[in-house]
Amino acid sequence: PQQYVLVISPNGGEAWAQTTDQTVKWRSDGFAGNVDVYYSSDGGSGWNLLADDVANVDAWLWGNIATPLSEQYLLRIWAHDNNGIADASDAVFTVTEAIFWYYVDDNSNDDDEYTPSAIGNNGNDGLSPVTPKASIRAVLETYDLNAGDRIYVDTGNYSVTANILIGYADSGVTIIGPIAIDHEALLTRGNTASGNYVFELDNAHYVTIKYLSMTNAYTGVYATNASTHLTLDANVIYDNDYAGLHIQDYASSDAVIMNNRFYGTTGVGTTDQNYGVYSRGADPTVTENTAYHTPLKQRDGLYFYDIGTGTFADNIVYNNNAGMTLRGAQMTVSGNAAYDNAYRGIAVTDTHSGQYSPVFDNQSHDNFTGLYSGGYEDVYGNFTYNNSTHGIDGSYQYWRTIHDNDSYENQNGINVQTGEVAGNRVWGNTNVGIQASYSTATIEGNTIYGNAYGVYVNANYQTVTVRNNVIYDNSIRGIEANRAMSSGVALDIVNNTVYEVGANAVHLTNSSKNVHLRNNILWAEGAYELYVEDNSQAGFTSDSNLFYGHAGDFLYWQQDFTSLVDWFLELGFDGSSRVNRICNKCRGLDSRDVLGRSRD
Structure with a gap:
């Protein structure tokens, strides 16, 4: 215009x-x-x-x-x-509303950042760096703080003789300590009995607490009564009795917990800080925190229960009983490290089937169990190793997908009670590579090697499918069914390539039932390619497999069989299967079945 x-x-x-x-x-x-x-x-x-x-x-x-x-x-x-x-x-x-800055200092100017030329006195107004008050409580009790107001707490030691109460009227306040890495504003509560906190938030909203140290309370920061949008950033909260941070109710939602260090010193009941964080608040964001106990392992690092959604990223939890325990709906869990925990490193239970919680890019090692999937989770891209039981453990409840992970040098690589296990690399575990141990499960497209058992199935409900896996160099069995399907429908072993030296390729034992083999390549040097114990014959079928068929016994059903022809004529199995003793890059194969009949 x-x-x-x-x-x-x-x-x-x-x-x-x-x-x-x-x-x-x-x-x-x-x-x-x-x-x-x-x-x-x-x-x-x-x-x-x-x-x-x-x-x-x-x-x-x-x-x-x-x-x-x-x-x-x-x-x-x-x-x-x-x-x-x-x-x-x-x-x-x-x-x-107008924004004001307030100042707090102890009785020393050592390492002060905000009030270098003054010391705190509650007779001061606290409105300037030269007139700081002596305590945070004095500021809160003197003024009605509003959103955007800040309390600067300078370097020093502060004795907190009563809970620092932040209510609705002071919503939006930011309390910030010294920034320099070697400076500390230490708030010591001096009473670890129940109900004694450094900070108590009661229906307070958008409160930020940053760069402070807190100790010697029952709980460092306690939030209740719908205290929403708490931000806890870059604090050190340690040696309290119960928790570093306790968010008491679901309505105290949308907390942001980041860059904090939580720890408890064990050996004295009042300083072991059972939980780094214990929260029932909805929809938290939890990033880049560290939670541990010292010197002994005890209780929990990060514990979030029935929280709705949540984001948990890049945290470190170690030397606890349980590192990180999360239960909610549609959480995101990524980039965390869990190690040296006496029970589980990371445990996730999503109770909402609408959208699986992604659990990815985590590392969990040297725990009892590395990563536990208790609900509807999509578990992928994780590294789990050196755990004393399972690298990854999937519960019997709900359903999960466990895919494209590396699980190695544990006792068992992956155990799934119900769920899908696909595309993983599982190796060097002292017992089982992948185990199906309860009910419906699919084990598909995995590379499994260097374990004692490659795949071990003792699930006895519904149907378990083992297909399209590459299984080799395991010391006891390639695939074992052990009391599998005792009350179930079927165990289908389909399209797998199994190569073992001195170990049976497929072994059925301990009253396994309804096992069906088809389209597998089975090669065992110095052992059986298929061994069916007398107590595991019920419902068994086998066909369209390729056996290496080394010289000597390679099949067992109440007796040894050295010939696939005899096996077929005696038992009726594997009429469309073949033996290929060369089997080097499938050289020498033709289109004839076990009796030499053309398939063309």
């Missing part, structure tokens, strides 16, 4: 505090003269003159904002001599 005004700022989404100075910006062209500035605090229903006959230089300073509080502000610029030339903010902005 030849004549126009265009508001640039504020143009929607800004938050400008009372008592502050803000610059209003616009562009204009095509007319001479000044402009008028109007505001609306009700979304445009009514307009009030803010400045009259302002120089049209594309900017005006709105000094010491004193208009009413509202989240529905608009600003309009009019040409002073032509009301037809005007523009308003595209969307509403907010005028908030």
Whole structure:
């Protein structure tokens, strides 16, 4: 247009505090003269003159904002001599309460960052670096704090003789300690009995606590009564009785817990800090925290129970009883490290089947169990190793997918009670590579080698399918069914390649039932390619397999069989199977069945 005004700022989404100075910006062209500035605090229903006959230089300073509080502000610029030339903010902005900074210091100036020339005294007003108060409680009790207000707590030691209570009236406050890595503001509660906290949040919202150390309480930070959007950032919370952080109720939601260190010193009941974090609050974000016990392993690092959604990323948990225990719906668990925990490194239970929780890129080692899947999880891209039982353990409840993980040098690589195990690399485990141990499961497309047992099935309900796996170099069995399907439908072993030296390729034992083999390549040097114990014949079928058929006994059913022909004529199995003693890159294969009949 030849004549126009265009508001640039504020143009929607800004938050400008009372008592502050803000610059209003616009562009204009095509007319001479000044402009008028109007505001609306009700979304445009009514307009009030803010400045009259302002120089049209594309900017005006709105000094010491004193208009009413509202989240529905608009600003309009009019040409002073032509009301037809005007523009308003595209969307509403907010005028908030005034923001104030407060200061707290102990009785020393050593390493002070905020109050280097003063010491704290509760007789001071706490409003400047030269007049700091002596405690956080004194600031909270003296002033009604608002969103955006800050309390700067300088380096020093602070004795906390009563809970620092933050309620609804002080919502939005930030309490921040010294930033330098070697500086510390230490808050010591001095009472570890139940109910004694350093900070107690009661229906407080958007509170941030940062760069502080807290100790010697029952719990360092306690949040209850729908205290939402707590941010706990870069604190050290240690040697409390019960927990570093305790979020008591589901309605205390949307906490952000990041960059903190939680630990307890064991041996004394009041300093072992049972939980680094214990939370029942909905929808937390938990990133880059460290939680541990020293010197002994005890209780939990991070414990979140029935929390709804949640994000857990890049945390480190070690030397606890349980490293990280998470139960909720549709959580994301990634990039965490768990080690040297006496029970489980990482345990995740998603109770909502609508969308599986992704559990990926974690490392869990030197625990009792590396990674536990207790619900509807998609477990992939993890490394689990050197755990004393299972690298990955899947529960009998719900269903999960466990795929594309590396699980090695554990006792058992992957145990699944119900679920799908696909595309994993599982090797060097002292007992079992992959185990199906309860009910419906699919073990598919895995590479399994260098274990005692490659695949071990003792599930006895529903159907278990073992297919398209490459299994080799295991010391006791390639695949073993041990009391499998005692109350189930079938164990289908299909399209696998099994190569073993001195170990049976497939072995059925201990009253296994309804085992069906087809389309497998089975090669065992110095051992049986298929061994069916007398107690495991019920419901057995086998066909369309390729046996290496080394010289000597390679099949067993109540007796040794050296010939696939004899096996077929005697038992009726494997009429469409073949023996290939060369089997080097499948050289020498033809299209004839076990009796020499053409398949063409």
